[in-house]
Amino acid sequence: MTHGSLFSGIGGFDLAAHWMGWDNIFHCEWNPFGQKVLKHHFPKSISYNDITKTDFTIHEGTIDVLSGGFPCQPYSSAGKRLGKEDERHLWPEMLRTIKEIKPTWIVGENVLGIVNWGGGLVFDEVQVDMENQGYEVQAYILPACGKNAPHKRQRVFFVAYSNSKRYTRPTSTRIKETEGRANDNEYRECSRKDKINNWDNWPKQPYVLLRDDGLPTGLDIKTFPNIRRESIKAAGNAIVPQVAHEIFKTIEKFENSL
Secondary structure (H helix, E strand, C coil), X not given: CEEEEECCCXXXXXXXXXXXXXXXXXXXXXXXXXXXXXXXXXXXXXXXXXXXXXXXXXXXXXXCEEEECCCCCCCCCCCCCCHHHCCCCCXXXXXXXXXXXCCCEEEEEEEHHHHCHHHCHHHHHHXXXXXXXXXXXXXXXXXXXXXXXXXXXXXXXXXXEEHHHCCCCCHHXXXXXXXXXXXXXXXXXXXXXXXXXXXXXXXXXXXXXXCCCCCCHHHCCCCCCCCHHXXXXXXXXXXXXXXXXXXXXXXXXXXXXX
């Protein structure tokens, strides 16, 4: 499958896609530090800078999964919560990119604060905007500790699927309900046994600030010295790849079942 990321940061979604064996076609990140990390770990991907100045129509119909952790500062409880009045409210740019690329799947991410900002105004708007573009949308609140991370880190993930790609199987070829339940149980059992990319295999004192932040070695930024402040900022804004990986595994499982 093919993957493209927006507001890519240091590549959390890109790393999860790499774990899946997907092709990371492009990433888009304006921050110079994030650009260096992305180009170091994903040199074969097309690297875009400012989303507001980028035309993505060249990728129309070629991206299976488009991900994007659109800026969270407008809704974060740690900030002024200016919401749509904040210049960093860039969901409209992600929506424009969705219109230009027309991906099969969309995985958006933001802080928990987006749920109640303005009485849920932006939370609802994001979903309605995608529905108006022909996507079926479901939002999930998923914590990093759900993948045994040493911190809670709750995030909202918007998962959307294009209705134009929807496939309905003929009745004669549908999997029986009991077989489906058995397959699901088998899948869950395999997931419990899966030790790949487990937190236990990571250094407990990474090169960022000698603290237990759980960042994987795949996003290790020791390659770039003397940038401690930027390292801390990047780590704070990064998504947890293990959580994205679970979403991606579910997407691929669904695609394989068609």
